[in-house]
Amino acid sequence: MKGGDGDCYYSRRQVHMANVQTEVMSPVKATRRRRNSLQAKRERLFYILVLPWVIGFLAFTLGPMVYSLYLSFTHWDLFSSPRFIGLGNYAQLSGDPLFWQSLRVTSIYSIVSVPLGLIVSLMLAILLNQKVKGLSVFRTILYLPSVVSGVAVSTVFMWVFNPQFGLLNALLGELGVKGPGWLSDPNWALPSLILMSLWGVGGNMIIFLAGLQNIPVSLLEAASLDGATLWRRFWSVTIPILSPSILFNLVLSIINQFQTFTQAYVMTNGGPLHSTLFYVYYLFENAFQYLNMGYAAALGWILFIIILVLTMIVLATSKKWVFYQGE
Amino acid sequence: MVILERNLSARYSSRRFKLMTASTIKHLVLILLAISFVFPMFWMMSTSVKPDFEQLRWPPVWIPNPFDFSNYPNAMNFEPFFQYITNTLVYCVLTVVGTLVSSTLVAYGFARIDWPEKNFLFILMLATMMLPFQVTMVPLFVLFKTLGWVGSYKPLIVPTFFGSAFNIFLLRQFFMTIPNSLSEAAYIDGANELVIFWRIIIPLAKPALATVALFQFIYGWNDFLGPLIYLNDQSTFTISLGLQNYVSSYGTQWGLLMAASTVATLPIVVLFFLAQKTFIQGISLSGLKG
Numbered sequence: 001m002k003g004g005d006g007d008c009y010y011s012r013r014q015v016h017m018a019n020v021q022t023e024v025m026s027p028v029k030a031t032r033r034r035r036n037s038l039q040a041k042r043e044r045l046f047y048i049l050v051l052p053w054v055i056g057f058l059a060f061t062l063g064p065m066v067y068s069l070y071l072s073f074t075h076w077d078l079f080s081s082p083r084f085i086g087l088g089n090y091a092q093l094s095g096d097p098l099f100w101q102s103l104r105v106t107s108i109y110s111i112v113s114v115p116l117g118l119i120v121s122l123m124l125a126i127l128l129n130q131k132v133k134g135l136s137v138f139r140t141i142l143y144l145p146s147v148v149s150g151v152a153v154s155t156v157f158m159w160v161f162n163p164q165f166g167l168l169n170a171l172l173g174e175l176g177v178k179g180p181g182w183l184s185d186p187n188w189a190l191p192s193l194i195l196m197s198l199w200g201v202g203g204n205m206i207i208f209l210a211g212l213q214n215i216p217v218s219l220l221e222a223a224s225l226d227g228a229t230l231w232r233r234f235w236s237v238t239i240p241i242l243s244p245s246i247l248f249n250l251v252l253s254i255i256n257q258f259q260t261f262t263q264a265y266v267m268t269n270g271g272p273l274h275s276t277l278f279y280v281y282y283l284f285e286n287a288f289q290y291l292n293m294g295y296a297a298a299l300g301w302i303l304f305i306i307i308l309v310l311t312m313i314v315l316a317t318s319k320k321w322v323f324y325q326g327e
Numbered sequence: 328m329v330i331l332e333r334n335l336s337a338r339y340s341s342r343r344f345k346l347m348t349a350s351t352i353k354h355l356v357l358i359l360l361a362i363s364f365v366f367p368m369f370w371m372m373s374t375s376v377k378p379d380f381e382q383l384r385w386p387p388v389w390i391p392n393p394f395d396f397s398n399y400p401n402a403m404n405f406e407p408f409f410q411y412i413t414n415t416l417v418y419c420v421l422t423v424v425g426t427l428v429s430s431t432l433v434a435y436g437f438a439r440i441d442w443p444e445k446n447f448l449f450i451l452m453l454a455t456m457m458l459p460f461q462v463t464m465v466p467l468f469v470l471f472k473t474l475g476w477v478g479s480y481k482p483l484i485v486p487t488f489f490g491s492a493f494n495i496f497l498l499r500q501f502f503m504t505i506p507n508s509l510s511e512a513a514y515i516d517g518a519n520e521l522v523i524f525w526r527i528i529i530p531l532a533k534p535a536l537a538t539v540a541l542f543q544f545i546y547g548w549n550d551f552l553g554p555l556i557y558l559n560d561q562s563t564f565t566i567s568l569g570l571q572n573y574v575s576s577y578g579t580q581w582g583l584l585m586a587a588s589t590v591a592t593l594p595i596v597v598l599f600f601l602a603q604k605t606f607i608q609g610i611s612l613s614g615l616k617g
Contacts, residue, residue, distance in 0.1 A: 042442075042520065043440070045520055046440040046441075046442040046445070047442075048436075050448065052432065052433060052488070052490055053429070053433040053489060053495065055489055057455065060489065061455055064462075064463035064466035067469075068462055068465055068466045071466065127356065127360075130353055131350075132353060132354065133354065137361075138361055139607070140603060141364055142360065142361065143606070144364075144596065144599055145364055145368070147606070148549075148595050148596060150548075150550070150551050151551055151568075152570060155574055155588045156367050156368070156371045156585070156588050157367065159374065159581050165382065167370045255456075255459070259460070265551070265555075265571070283461055284552075287464065287468070288556065293465050296464075296465050297466070300459070300464060303462065304458065304459055304462040
């Protein structure tokens, strides 16, 4: 984030005025006072403008976070009053096989689908960035599925993955392959959902495409005049210039994939045999089906810490591999 | 001479041939990809207009013969989808209003007015984007339950009137691109900050505002976890919640389910085609200008 020089044109001018005024006589003092009150007015306006967000932050984010931390040290079923049990929830978590299973499922899902999604969306963007006839048609078709998300998509994919009459096994059947049971097979349920996640890479693709269009043609031409091969140009020109978009997509993908919920709730109910027990699904079950509010709060905090640490790691390493143009 | 010419033209045509094959391959790959991206939706619509006996046929019938639209009225009879859509529309429009009003004002504060602790607040705001909703899910539920709001749309709508980090960030990025000289000129002409905001900034920011409105609308339309937690009476369900309810009760009647899914996605698809440019501009804006 660059602050932008336009930020504070007032204060700078005011500093200048102040310097002049200290040396000059009294008539200017009136102006100075007016300027100062003007600055104060602007500050007040800033307060007023930003106030809704500050209130919202305190009421809907910070307050609940603190409360959630407190709840994570209690046992609470929502009806009686919370009973303080110290680190009891966390101790229970460490011995809870379903907690580990949910962590495993979510990690595998993220570790596979985040890089896979980035690679696929980057490849799509590169394909679209060639001189292609009907670019806008292709772009529309590839982007649209990412906009249509949620329950409807889950429903459609339940039908696509249907072992007997679904689209996927019908196509495999035409090729002479007998498809697996997909969502009903514990070994295939999670891969099915990973496959499905690829359908929504359009958003990332658009961001990459915008980044690719920022690459000056002269740069690629210069590189190819210097004898750089296609491969070399990709790694030494395209990737470095795209790196801010890669960082952006990477961070958002990690955050999103760790919060996967709808698919598990609508399509598989976490099964079969807990093979799609996503972390947030398990959290939801604890909170709203078993009414283990304290336990759910502890799960929430652990998720927060995991996402925070992952994001920090990505951001810390990004100094080594992200390049901003014009620096 | 003749040999040389022939040689040249042969070389030229072989180069052209290479370029042409490369371009053909590119287009072929893209067409294949496009087909595979469209296919699930095609399959959804095709199933929704298939008579029952064709649905479970092997190999599948790609284009139904005859078309049978009875799944639509039947699905609508089993479940009040029209009511769900009305609910969702009202809900989406209210959250769009909330987001636009609050996020625009806050973003303007962050973009234009100088203040010592501004950067700290701004970074704090960006940090909240990393906060998973699930951390505050339980306490927020408790808060809204205490207020007696559970079962209504209030928990889903009221918070949008306090601005959301992502939208504030997006709008702030856009406001920063508007040259200061414009507002400075207006200032010298005696306009105050709010007049400048309303008369100069807002008209210029229309594309960004449209993007925010659109994203918020789509978010509301697709959101599932929020409505799932707060709504419990069927007559108040949003379309996503209603569809899920339908799936869990008619889990194997694919014709009906696909008709219902088509009803749930069609408005978004239409909106997408109407506002495609806004989408693509917006998503590029969010990703790049740092």
